[in-house]
Amino acid sequence: MTADAPITNVGADDRLDGPFEPNVFARDCGSRAAFEAITGRWTSLVLIALVEGPHxxxxxxxRVDGVSEKMLSQSLHALEREGLLTRTDHGTLPPRVDYALTPLGVEVAGRLRALADVLQDTVPLFEAARAEYDGQ
Amino acid sequence: MTADAPITNVGADDRLDGPFEPNVFARDCGSRAAFEAITGRWTSLVLIALVEGPHxxxxxxxRVDGVSEKMLSQSLHALEREGLLTRTDHGTLPPRVDYALTPLGVEVAGRLRALADVLQDTVPLFEAARAEYDGQ
Structure with missing residues (x-):
């Protein structure tokens, strides 16, 4: 995209007169598409699972409790499309296919793992907040 | 939950004989519920917006390009229920209501902001990966 290309569909705060700057808030930005793919209900947990190594x-x-075969398959395709994981078919019988993070995937998944760590360490705070809100 | 409480609905890898350990992969864990609330399509962007201060x-x-009034309202309620933001009605006319992160919200939103930073910094990698995948 050149500096003169029109920027459409972005929030009022995100309209730029200068060169395009990646902005996760802007509907048409490639970082927003990546953000939505990565924070999907199952894609996010699949990425965190792969932090532990190929699966x-x-x-x-x-590992990802509750995911259906169909949703897992869709999630793996979506993450492969974003360049976050590779699919390796070992060509053996019975078939063996491994899914592993790319270097970009390692970086992204590490951020999600850090988020999950915060949540796991603060479960009682969330439970107290929910009880208070629901009791209002 | 006591050490003897049965753990149900967790993946085979997550069955524990010992005390309950928070686990974002386990369907019934409070951290999984928080993870799903936080990584929602709009809640995640609302949290990142609030890193910049009350709105x-x-x-x-x-700020959050594309969000409808209804979805924003639902997202704010969900995040308030998780204890991540506060809603302050100043009781003035015309009404003025501010939304601000709690200390827990600051910690969580900071992790999401870090994730968004990685994505904004690597937009060309995502675009190249998508073009390659779609061209296969």
Whole structure:
């Protein structure tokens, strides 16, 4: 995109007169598309699972509690499209396919793992907040 | 939850014989509920917007490009329920209501901001990955 290209569909605060700056708030920005793909309900947990190392499909299915075969398959395709994971078919019988993070995937998934760590460390705070809100 | 409480609905890898450990992968864990609330399509962007300071409803509506009034309202309620933001009605006419992060919200939103920074800094990598995937 050149400095003169029109920027459409961005919030009033994000209209720029100068060169395009990536902005996760702007609907048409590539970073927003990546953000939405990464923070999806299942994609986010799949990324965190892969921080621990490459996984096979069935291993991911067991690790990410509640994911269906269809949703896991869709999530893996979406993450491969974003360049965050690779799919390696070892060409063996029975088939063996491994999913592993790319270097970009490692960086992104590490940020999600850090977020999950905060949440795991503060479960009682969330439970207290929910009880208070629901009791109002 | 006591050490003897049964843990149900967790993935095979997450069944524990010992005391309950918070685990974002486990369907019934309070950290998983928080993770899903926080990584929602609009809640995540609202949290990042509030890193910059308190906002009024209309300000958030403009900042988070594409959010409808209804979805923003639902997102704000969900985040208030998780204890991540406070709603302050100044009791003035015309009404003025501010939304601001709690200390827990600051910590969580900071992790999301860090994730968004990675994505904004690597937009060309995502665009190249998508073009390659779609061209296969």
């Amino acid at each position: 096979r499909f069935g291993e991911l299915r067991r | 009024r409803f209309g300000e958030l509506r403009r």
